Amino acid sequence: MTQHAPVVLDIAGTTLNADDRRRLQHPLTGGLILFARNWVDRGQLVELTNEIKSVRPDVLICVDHEGGRVQRFRTDGFTHLPPMRALGELWHHDGSAGAGTGALTATDAATAAGYVLGAELRACGVDLAFTPVLDLDHGASGVIGDRAFHRDARVTTVLAKSLMHGLLLSGMANCGKHYPGHGFVKADSHTDVPVDKRALKAILSDDARPYEWLSTSLASVMPAHVIYPKVDNRPAGFSARWLKDILRLQLGFTGAVFSDDLSMEGARRIDGTVVPYAHAATVALNAGCDLVLLCNQSLGDGRAVDELLDGLEAGLAHGSWAADPDSEARRVALLPQSAPLTWDTLMHHPAYQRALERLP
Template sequence: MTEHAPLIIDVAGTSLSAADRRRLAHPLVGGVILFARNWMHRRQLLELTAAIKEVREDLLICVDHEGGRVQRFRTDGFTHLPAMRALGELWMDDGRGSRHREGSGALRALDAATAAGYVLASELRACGVDFSFTPVLDLDWKDQAPQADASRSTVIGDRAFHGDPRVVAALSRALMLGLLQAGMANCGKHFPGHGHVAADSHTEVPVDRRSLKAILHDDAAPYGWLSSVLASVMPAHVIYPRVDSRPAGFSQKWLQDILRRQLGFGGAIFSDDLSMEGARRIDGQLVGYADAAVAALTAGCDLVLLCNQSLGEGEAVDALIDGLAVAAAQGRWQASSASEERRLALLPETLPQAWDELMVQPRYMHALDLLP
């Protein structure tokens, strides 16, 4: 079997248990996603990430750390990053009266977005974290469709930069530059767009009934414009029935025909969390984690996430690992060397800066001043 480690799993606590170490050492496991429960303070986080790398140096240590309400580490010196909507609002602010200058808000917002990316990535990397699932490329439809259900876009809400895909693409590119300056890759989410639906895919299966033409013109447009700089993409657990009956993360049409061939994306594709309700129902049937992983991988995902299942005895994590191994032996899933190359490409290529050195670094201090 070609070496391929597609599973991104979590760990239960603030240090590794024997069960955690056993799972992380499995050749099908390629990374870890951390949560707030894995955090006490910076020294503890450094010890945890170092312990993970001791198990396997190539494990990708990930976190959802966007800013605003989605930021796992908030104390012991971590900067409270703004929600991305704050950058979109800055884009629209050209000043008033004698201070008004057309387009000045957009230029300030671009600089602030790069600063946000740099602060985000440099602080995480100083604590041993390799990768954050950011930026959100979803559109904020709050003001774009006033006739729509008032609950629309609340799942994404202020996590989105703006309602205009051109602004989203520009600010995302600027934020990605900041990530890159600190040596971190990026992840655009949630392809082709989660902002137009009211339902939360954590608890139900959202359905977006728009046409492919409408989605490509609006929500998916940033993915094409950013195809040369996107390192990875996470599809939405949303069904777009006028395109495919399956959620985007389980759809060959969305992932291979549209994202890869039509939009030209060549980076890694992550599934969203397989424990979410939107991932558990495929073709109307409730499926297990291993079957969901096989469906995502065969549809075109390179990596699949299973979150918050290591608590207690972690039976679901073991079932996923064992089930995927059985699926490979049965020929229901084939490992991919190309997928493994895409996973490894997400690992940082530079050494991180130590926290105390970072705190007095001029670029970092200037970036803090630029945040909205």
């Protein structure tokens, strides 16, 4: 175990090249995120994850795999999971069984979705999916849309907790996103810098409520690249006010905090200035992030990834940021603590078969 390995990077292809291996061996590398371009079929994915672990046994292999339109692996046996809105809609379908039965059916379906999601990924060597989405569906955000469970924070919380229960049954941790809420703004932080002009009280009483109600259940959180100017002029992922004062102290969160992708437009400008990735990562770590993501920069010569690693290493030596053993412990705690079922065993496992039946 290193003192603090905060960088989550990616790879360009379906196998590791020499640069990938070198970057994985860097002491500041703590995670790797996979994308659809890293996928051919299950056999290839298992070989890739095994290869990654042979280079760096303690690295956290992650993926954005929520269901609906955000699901990186969709073929060769992977279940097509529904968007989370389908679970929210199921909540209201009582039918003739009586009031509240739709909600109970929806919670069971959410647990089934979490179990299928986690078990299939773990059977292929993936450690963590960045799910559940805790954003509320205000109807304005195209980038969130049907990724959200519901408009009501109470329904969202119960369904998210049910999905997290399913993940837990599969041996996988969870990551709530995008704190304190991305659903109210129209702009997409991948391509713009969204601004939410609501007051702190309004946000905490609505969009951020799931983080309060799940404070003992969430293993990790990913902040939004959204600016809430009535709280802080920096996006939440770069704000000590949001991460240390509100998330940690006020809401009582004790798990790991990931930055969202530093290459997104919402992360490229800090205090109105376009900054290098190493600078953005340093600001995020000092604000309270335990881990920082840089995605899609391994393509081509991968220079941006090397500049991030080298820049953070130099910053650590010069005191621009400090390695935090507590952050490293939170990262390691996200690694699965049990052996996964193999794919063939999973396909015949009664709990998995029942979970498939319960999906909407």
